[in-house]
Amino acid sequence: MEFKDLEIFQMVAEKGTITEAAKAFNYVQSNITSRIHKLETELNTPLFNRHHRGMSLTPEGKKLLSYSKEILILTNEMKKSVQNKQEPSGKLEIGTVETVIHLPRILSSYVKKYKDVDLSVYTGVTEKLEEEVLQHKLDGAFVTEAEFHPDLASHEVFQEELVLISDLHASSLDELKKKPFLCFSEGCGYRARLEDWYKDQNIAPTKVMEFGTLETILRSVIMGLGITFVPRSAVNHLEKSGRIQCHTLPDQYSKIKTVFIRRSDNYLTSSIEKFIETIEMNKQVSFEPVSF
Known part of the structure; x- marks a missing residue:
């Protein structure tokens, strides 16, 4: 069993069809199909119910989905933990509410300094972003201060x-x-x-x-x-x-305070550590928004 097999399995479970999963990975459908069959053969159990509307998980598939999520999260953490502390690299996925006035300056400062980091930014409301950080879908997020889940650490940005x-x-x-x-x-x-x-x-x-x-x-x-x-x-x-x-x-x-949240139990990678440092350096700088 390969990690890629689990990633493909999760994508099919999420999308509900081989076609959509193939589009997400930019693979041919036959590749996705063969990977799923290979996984079912290795585990000696069907993982999906096939029907005219697509595919849905069997009880065994639901169990595997739970384990595979944990395995892939730990695998990702393992990869991040061996990054060079002085040279951040890899993917960094950040969420934000729409009204963080300092965000363009923070992002610009970070991207210019750490060119090997593949930074992506997603917008949403506070509750949704908190949930996505908890589920390891985001590395961190700018949100309004609230009573957060105990597994989250917060860093004040500004009031x-x-x-x-x-x-x-x-x-x-x-x-x-x-x-x-x-x-x-x-x-x-x-x-x-x-x-x-x-x-x-x-x-x-x-x-x-x-x-x-x-x-x-x-x-x-x-x-x-x-x-x-x-x-x-x-x-x-x-x-x-x-x-x-x-x-x-x-x-x-x-x-009200805007804070940056992250999972407190995650390994503090160099990319997220330097991002927090960038926030601290820029949060007191005045910024005038662009008029429209």
Whole structure:
């Protein structure tokens, strides 16, 4: 049995078809099929149920999936542990919420200094990113501070002030309470803070509209579609140019920290160690976002 066989097995289990797994690996379908048959022969048991919609795991396949995930995680950790401490290399997969104002500077500093690291960045909401770090899908992530799982270590990046923003026509908080609430999906730390404010005010937003990107949310606010709750640093340029209004809420809702999380039980590779050092070097540097 080879590690690649387990990787292919996991991909077929995830995708549900030989065709999609072959696309993911850029292999011909016959290669994937033969690898699965080889694995089933070695284990002397069927791992998949075959049907017209694709493939689903048998009970034995589900057991193997659990073991294979652990084996491949340990294999990856083993490879990382022998990296040269002075010369980070290999893959580094980082997650982030959309409003980390210092992120471009941090990434630029890191990539320019450590050219042998293959850095990938993925966006999401805090709860989703926390889960992906826990499941070893990400090496670390920038998220809003919360009560994290005990297996996570966090490193403070900076503290933010969240502000309620609207177009130029809204005149009071009472008026804003009646506006649609524009936000990211469930699991966003900023959304949770404003929902706490709504709850404490004994009101409910007239309408909640979910969006996928910060830029779309901000453009929608400018056009008068509704209100949102975001870091002041992300919208200073819009306020200065007279395109939005910022409204402050009490500290219990508006003061929030952005932190970088990672699994505390993972080997601290040189690539992630140097990434944390880069965060420390850049987090105090002022940064002005690009206007749109």
